Amino acid sequence: MNPSVDALRATFGTAIGRALESCGDTIVYVGRDALRDVMAWLRDTPEHTYDYLVDVTAVEYRDRERSLEVVYGLRSLARRADLRVKVELEPQGDLTVDSVVPLWRGADWLEREVYDMFGITFRGHPDLRRILMWETYAEGFPLRKDFPLRGRFSRAEQVRQALAAHPEAHYSMEELSIAEAYEELPADMKERLRRGERGTLPEPE
Amino acid sequence: MSKRTVELELATPGLDARGEPLRVPLGVAEPNLDAEHMLINIGPQHPATHGVLRLVVELDGETVVQVIPHLGYLHSGFEKLGEYRHYNQIIPLTDRTDYLSPMANNVGFALAAEKLMGITITPRCTVLRVIACEMSRIISHMVWLGTTSIDLGAFTPFLWAFQERERIYNLQEMWTGARLTTSVTRVGGLMADVPDDFVAGLRHFTRTFPKTLSEIDRVLTRNAVWVGRTQGVGVLTAGEAINHSLSGPMLRASGVAYDVRKDKPYLDYETYDFDVVVGEHGDVYDRYLVRLEECSQSNRILQQALDRLPDGPVNIADPRVILPPKSRAMNDMEAMIYHFKQVMEGVKAPVGEAYVGIENPKGELGTYLVSDGTAKPVRWRIRPPSFINLSALPRMAAGHLLSDLIAINASVDIVMGEVDR
Numbered sequence: 001m002n003p004s005v006d007a008l009r010a011t012f013g014t015a016i017g018r019a020l021e022s023c024g025d026t027i028v029y030v031g032r033d034a035l036r037d038v039m040a041w042l043r044d045t046p047e048h049t050y051d052y053l054v055d056v057t058a059v060e061y062r063d064r065e066r067s068l069e070v071v072y073g074l075r076s077l078a079r080r081a082d083l084r085v086k087v088e089l090e091p092q093g094d095l096t097v098d099s100v101v102p103l104w105r106g107a108d109w110l111e112r113e114v115y116d117m118f119g120i121t122f123r124g125h126p127d128l129r130r131i132l133m134w135e136t137y138a139e140g141f142p143l144r145k146d147f148p149l150r151g152r153f154s155r156a157e158q159v160r161q162a163l164a165a166h167p168e169a170h171y172s173m174e175e176l177s178i179a180e181a182y183e184e185l186p187a188d189m190k191e192r193l194r195r196g197e198r199g200t201l202p203e204p205e
Numbered sequence: 206m207s208k209r210t211v212e213l214e215l216a217t218p219g220l221d222a223r224g225e226p227l228r229v230p231l232g233v234a235e236p237n238l239d240a241e242h243m244l245i246n247i248g249p250q251h252p253a254t255h256g257v258l259r260l261v262v263e264l265d266g267e268t269v270v271q272v273i274p275h276l277g278y279l280h281s282g283f284e285k286l287g288e289y290r291h292y293n294q295i296i297p298l299t300d301r302t303d304y305l306s307p308m309a310n311n312v313g314f315a316l317a318a319e320k321l322m323g324i325t326i327t328p329r330c331t332v333l334r335v336i337a338c339e340m341s342r343i344i345s346h347m348v349w350l351g352t353t354s355i356d357l358g359a360f361t362p363f364l365w366a367f368q369e370r371e372r373i374y375n376l377q378e379m380w381t382g383a384r385l386t387t388s389v390t391r392v393g394g395l396m397a398d399v400p401d402d403f404v405a406g407l408r409h410f411t412r413t414f415p416k417t418l419s420e421i422d423r424v425l426t427r428n429a430v431w432v433g434r435t436q437g438v439g440v441l442t443a444g445e446a447i448n449h450s451l452s453g454p455m456l457r458a459s460g461v462a463y464d465v466r467k468d469k470p471y472l473d474y475e476t477y478d479f480d481v482v483v484g485e486h487g488d489v490y491d492r493y494l495v496r497l498e499e500c501s502q503s504n505r506i507l508q509q510a511l512d513r514l515p516d517g518p519v520n521i522a523d524p525r526v527i528l529p530p531k532s533r534a535m536n537d538m539e540a541m542i543y544h545f546k547q548v549m550e551g552v553k554a555p556v557g558e559a560y561v562g563i564e565n566p567k568g569e570l571g572t573y574l575v576s577d578g579t580a581k582p583v584r585w586r587i588r589p590p591s592f593i594n595l596s597a598l599p600r601m602a603a604g605h606l607l608s609d610l611i612a613i614n615a616s617v618d619i620v621m622g623e624v625d626r
Contacts, residue, residue, distance in 0.1 A: 022557040022558050023558070023559040024320075027558075052447055052450065053450050054450070054560075054569070054588065055571055055573065055586070055588045057573065057584075057586045057588075059558075059583065059584045061575075061577060071573070073560060073571070073573075073588075077447065077461065077463050077468075080469065082469075104448055104449075104450060105445075105449050105450075105596075105600070106450025106451070106597075107450070109592065109596040110450075110593070131276055131277065132277040132280045133277060133280065134277065142285055143285055147285075170275075171261065172261075174273070175244060175261050175263075175273060178242060178263050
């Protein structure tokens with residue numbers, strides 16, 4: 001068992017859940033509210049220095065009773081030690097955790113991917129939008145277990161939507177604001193801009 | 206502000222008191238274009254983006270203000286598909302992620318599945334997998350070198366690099382029957398042992414390959430255009446590289462001596478004699494130097510692996526994991542039962558989870574497998590090195606010229622099959 005687990009327990013007490021070992025890797029469960037503090041502590045405490053974020057991902061089990069897990073792989077480059085930190089979330093409940101982007105810039109796209117694939121929201125992420133699927137993707141979150149392998153919409157519906165998409169819809173709101181393309185936008189995108197979605201309205205003439 | 210001067214065409218004759226053309230510093234006469242930022246779209250169908258990457262670039266004149274990458278044009282849902290496949294059925298999917306180094310991906314997945322199941326592979330298989338990994342590193346770096354030199358205007362190294370890659374592809378074809386989609390590993394072993402003349406062919410390659418490397422070195426390393434286009438471009442410090450979770454040559458070019466082969470050894474890499482190549486400045490030029498030198502280190506490892514290649518079986522002797530030979534399955538009742546159970550039910554993994562990171566050409570390829578005791582993983586996660594390396598692109602490119610953006614993007618060494626998965 002990784003000695004960092006005992007040090008975590010001594011520092012954070014009940015915020016640290018169970019710890020176990022699987023195939024030689026140590027896994028420690030952390031309460032959702034303490035996540036950011038625990039991560040900052042693990043990164044900055046001299047005898048631990050997990051300075052490298054290997055991966056951020058999530059796991060949903062086939063067993064519906066089990067909670068959804070957000071998995072962080074941490075590594076100390078100097079000590080060559082690994083630690084896997086997990087946060088458990090109720091699949092039907094509030095799927096929100098704190099973002100670790102303020103600690104590691106590398107978490108930016110990784111968290112966006114978890115959001116895209118699992119629908120988990122990262123509080124404090126600077127730019128949380130879909131990354132692999134397109135911005136207006138409406139079928140849900142593909143890696144959730146209730147998502148069918150072939151997608152929610154029929155192939156005919158998918159083709160219809162792809163053909164009906166406005167060419168400007170391939171740009172994000174932010175980009176269209178830079179290009180000052182407001183006047184050429186379709187009505188629904190104008191409406192989204194007006195609702196204050198990323199990007200700015202042009203100054204009235 | 207540039208120190209160059211230009212001749213101005215004025216409404217007046219444009220001559221000074223002595224009759225010389227008026228010369229003024231560029232900055233003085235430049236019209237104010239601050240407000241006019243331009244948005245340009247590069248890709249997804251653009252040769253310089255190395256696949257279907259789309260970059261939306263905000264430009265101030267020719268200077269990049271910000272880069273907004275758009276991904277997902279090649280998203281195939283491999284991770285989702287993997288949840289519906291047996292462990293051995295996932296291996297063909299790994300070919301198609303980083304399709305420039307398919308053999309190394311096969312090895313990465315097989316190692317993770319074996320860690321999950323607690324399988325120890327045979328000595329011959331271990332060495333052959335090292336050969337597979339290092340061959341992949343060479344072809345991947347050769348593609349990188351060729352395409353990057355084309356991006357920066359040098360055509361000749363491209364031809365040399367692709368010729369070398371072709372020779373490795375011939376060896377891969379000899380071994381697996383496929384050039385690109387090799388699927389060379391199985392859980393617990395390999396899909397086949399190497400054929401008779403493979404070792405001789407690879408020996409010939411390792412003897413002749415250094416000559417091409419030195420030719421490429423001679424034509425690029427001190428080439429004024431190459432140096433001018435790459436030095437000081439896209440710099441990341443060691444701290445930034447770690448903070449961005451970069452791995453592989455991108456991390457080492459910034460001066461961080463981290464190589465999974467040395468620091469968390471797998472496949473007995475600790476017993477091979479090779480150097481970890483580390484850069485100093487973290488710019489495009491250092492990334493080039495690191496990759497070039499890694500090719501000769503891989504060549505060294507290949508030679509050592511060929512020298513020590515032991516005889517013996519490539520597969521473990523466990524009929525629950527390894528398919529019996531077809532002839533036995535047809536003639537022997539017990540073998541037929543094992544064959545049937547493996548094909549119909551698959552290899553069951555115990556409850557648990559395993560993460561294995563291997564040093565792929567692009568960086569650390571992680572395979573994270575979670576099992577609930579059935580023959581299909583609950584979760585198969587690929588830690589995609591080029592996806593994470595690419596996420597530092599907006600940071601590296603801001604403030605550079607548009608043409609430097611091409612050089613920086615090339616230096617990341619992305620392959621979209623893996624970025625989008």
